[in-house]
Amino acid sequence: MPNMTLTKTPMPVQDPKARGSNFLEVALGYTPEMAVEEAKRCLNCKNPKCVEGCPVNIRIPEFITRMAEGDFRGAYEIIAADNALPAVSGRVCPQETQCEQKCVRGIKGEPVAIGRLERFAADWYRENVHAMPQKPESNGKKVAVVGSGPAGLACAGELAKRGYQVTVFEALHAPGGVLVYGIPEFRLPKAIVAGEVEKLEAQGVEVMTNMVIGRVLSIDELMEQGYEAVFIGSGAGLPMFMGIPGEGLRGVYSANEYLTRANLMKAYREDSDTPVLRSKRVAVVGGGNVAMDAARCALRLGAEEVSIVYRRGEAELPARAEEIHHAKEEGIVFRLLTNPVRVLGDEEGRARAMECVRMELGEPDASGRRRPVAIPGSEFTLEADTVIMALGTSPNPLLRSTTPGLEANRRGCLVVDEETMMTTREKVYAGGDAVTGAATVILAMGAGKKAAREIHRKLSGTP
Amino acid sequence: MYEIVKKRELNPDVTLMEVAAPFVARKARAGQFIIFRVDERGERVPLTIAGYDREKGTVTIIFQKAGLSTRLLGELKEGDAILDFVGPLGKPTCTEGIKKVCVIGGGVGCAIAYPSAVAFREAGAEVTAIAGFRNKQIVILEEEFRAACGRTYIMTDDGSYGEKGLVTAKLKELLDAGETFDEVLAIGPIPMMRFVVETAKPYGVKTVVSLNPIMVDGTGMCGGCRVTVGGQVKFACVDGPDFDGSLVDFDELASRNRTYQDREREAAEGHACRLLAMGKEG
Numbered sequence: 001m002p003n004m005t006l007t008k009t010p011m012p013v014q015d016p017k018a019r020g021s022n023f024l025e026v027a028l029g030y031t032p033e034m035a036v037e038e039a040k041r042c043l044n045c046k047n048p049k050c051v052e053g054c055p056v057n058i059r060i061p062e063f064i065t066r067m068a069e070g071d072f073r074g075a076y077e078i079i080a081a082d083n084a085l086p087a088v089s090g091r092v093c094p095q096e097t098q099c100e101q102k103c104v105r106g107i108k109g110e111p112v113a114i115g116r117l118e119r120f121a122a123d124w125y126r127e128n129v130h131a132m133p134q135k136p137e138s139n140g141k142k143v144a145v146v147g148s149g150p151a152g153l154a155c156a157g158e159l160a161k162r163g164y165q166v167t168v169f170e171a172l173h174a175p176g177g178v179l180v181y182g183i184p185e186f187r188l189p190k191a192i193v194a195g196e197v198e199k200l201e202a203q204g205v206e207v208m209t210n211m212v213i214g215r216v217l218s219i220d221e222l223m224e225q226g227y228e229a230v231f232i233g234s235g236a237g238l239p240m241f242m243g244i245p246g247e248g249l250r251g252v253y254s255a256n257e258y259l260t261r262a263n264l265m266k267a268y269r270e271d272s273d274t275p276v277l278r279s280k281r282v283a284v285v286g287g288g289n290v291a292m293d294a295a296r297c298a299l300r301l302g303a304e305e306v307s308i309v310y311r312r313g314e315a316e317l318p319a320r321a322e323e324i325h326h327a328k329e330e331g332i333v334f335r336l337l338t339n340p341v342r343v344l345g346d347e348e349g350r351a352r353a354m355e356c357v358r359m360e361l362g363e364p365d366a367s368g369r370r371r372p373v374a375i376p377g378s379e380f381t382l383e384a385d386t387v388i389m390a391l392g393t394s395p396n397p398l399l400r401s402t403t404p405g406l407e408a409n410r411r412g413c414l415v416v417d418e419e420t421m422m423t424t425r426e427k428v429y430a431g432g433d434a435v436t437g438a439a440t441v442i443l444a445m446g447a448g449k450k451a452a453r454e455i456h457r458k459l460s461g462t463p
Numbered sequence: 464m465y466e467i468v469k470k471r472e473l474n475p476d477v478t479l480m481e482v483a484a485p486f487v488a489r490k491a492r493a494g495q496f497i498i499f500r501v502d503e504r505g506e507r508v509p510l511t512i513a514g515y516d517r518e519k520g521t522v523t524i525i526f527q528k529a530g531l532s533t534r535l536l537g538e539l540k541e542g543d544a545i546l547d548f549v550g551p552l553g554k555p556t557c558t559e560g561i562k563k564v565c566v567i568g569g570g571v572g573c574a575i576a577y578p579s580a581v582a583f584r585e586a587g588a589e590v591t592a593i594a595g596f597r598n599k600q601i602v603i604l605e606e607e608f609r610a611a612c613g614r615t616y617i618m619t620d621d622g623s624y625g626e627k628g629l630v631t632a633k634l635k636e637l638l639d640a641g642e643t644f645d646e647v648l649a650i651g652p653i654p655m656m657r658f659v660v661e662t663a664k665p666y667g668v669k670t671v672v673s674l675n676p677i678m679v680d681g682t683g684m685c686g687g688c689r690v691t692v693g694g695q696v697k698f699a700c701v702d703g704p705d706f707d708g709s710l711v712d713f714d715e716l717a718s719r720n721r722t723y724q725d726r727e728r729e730a731a732e733g734h735a736c737r738l739l740a741m742g743k744e745g
Contacts, residue, residue: 171682173507173546181680215552217490238683239684239685241686243696248696250718250719250721250722274506274679275506277722348718348721349715396683396684397701
């Protein structure tokens, strides 16, 4: 008999007060008992809608059935067949707009907690099965992957499985891309990312850090060095600013910079040499996951008050539901329907406040969301010694500007053939945020995997 | 890991290192920079490339032991290794179309000005160098400049060596004497670069400056190095580091560079123990 409880089995979390001052993981994960209990909520639909909702089409009811039987290893293996990084996506996927949105249990009550179950399977496997994957027999062909974020890692893993000799080139000093510089430790422990990279290395993938492709080597030079195909998974790393007065003041950060200092450079630790401002009042502009991450980092770095300043309303917040919930629990103030006009500084050039205007929602815009319109005369001043701009990012122009024939669209995103993932250059493929603009980890992984299959098809001559 | 194959103290505060970094050496050009991270705890610090040997696969850096990270780097010896060394980053100095150039370096800025002077000469330009220092004790690269440039003027603030006065005094003297330049390249402290711009401007001479804002990744990702140039926001790491000096908002740059000054001061005191520990390890 299925478990007909209307709500998800709750996930244990760190106490909101305590976690406000540490960088340890917030969501603690299910126990085996909880996982089995939650797995039993799945009705094992004949025509599972959840699978359609998953960008990589994990066979969700199948893995959940195994889990309900207590076969955690079997559950993991089903997930791993379609998803290269389950411990990551179980933590950072926006399940509520993907698999869980389609779950029939969600019609009356809450959907099955697919994300939590996925995470449990991956964590259980990591903790209980220590076998490293074997290195497959080499097929003698070399492929280069540019960028070690979710797209690049997924592509590398998929190619390595098929015997390709893969070199991943990473510009920073540590592999993982946004998984290490962007997403904070308290949401995705870095040891998990490192573990995934180790698994790839065990399969023969070579990771070269400190290699900025486009500067140190061009795509053409990679081809000359014998790489038969190149996959570009360089992400969308270029931060946007609002273009309002005062953005050059000290204490105004892009979320990328703030998060990179906190996460990659570990500025929150006493023994890190990298500085980050220890602020009193922080305003984070934006409403996505990156904004939530920045706000929650600021809180943990000791800020007394942290606000999210977002020009639309609560319903329009693009962040994952769980992040918004956690942020509120931790005491982050949500200043919705509010838009910055300028940042005000002191005589030393330091940010001291932000002038904002209140907004109301008007007619829907091109994105289908109601357009926020400023209410005249509603300006007010919000005190803030640190302002973090989390307005989105666009692809870095370095590769397209140094690779002849590599075309991008007006937004700077690389143009690919949607069927083959090939760019406008023969044997050069791309996927992830470099193609879509800022999107999700799982979409990037899906794209990396698809490109790997297409590269294999091309290089092996299989139809 | 990137081995230090040669180390030389140029003056009590300024050190030269040749670092084995074959990939960087193969592509490096004057005006570009690298980012180093001395060890696992270290911050990412940009340094302009002072030279390179493509055959040996080495890159030369010259740095002033000013902050914590450069002092930690300075503690390393020949044969030691730097954990991370990434580059070449930024755009190279543009030598195109320049027939006569005046290259001006201030203090350790001379280390950056020198490879650009060489690049100009190799591109066929007639190069005049003006190198300014506080006093005789800290003069660096004099022979190198003299070998590379048609004329080299050494200036010291106190007159203890070369001619007494600021680099701008020499520039003005040359311009007043009817000297013409297609461009002035000024590299050094912000006040110096700003005064060079102001000195050259009335003569209709463009000054290019090389900026050194705070940076993390050096690839356009963090935006920490943003500078306002001609009213537009530019990232020094990918759009620069060289910019038309007359368009640069130096006040903003100087202010932003002070972001962590309190911490730097603390670090200078608090991290003394770390420096000592490193000294012992070596």
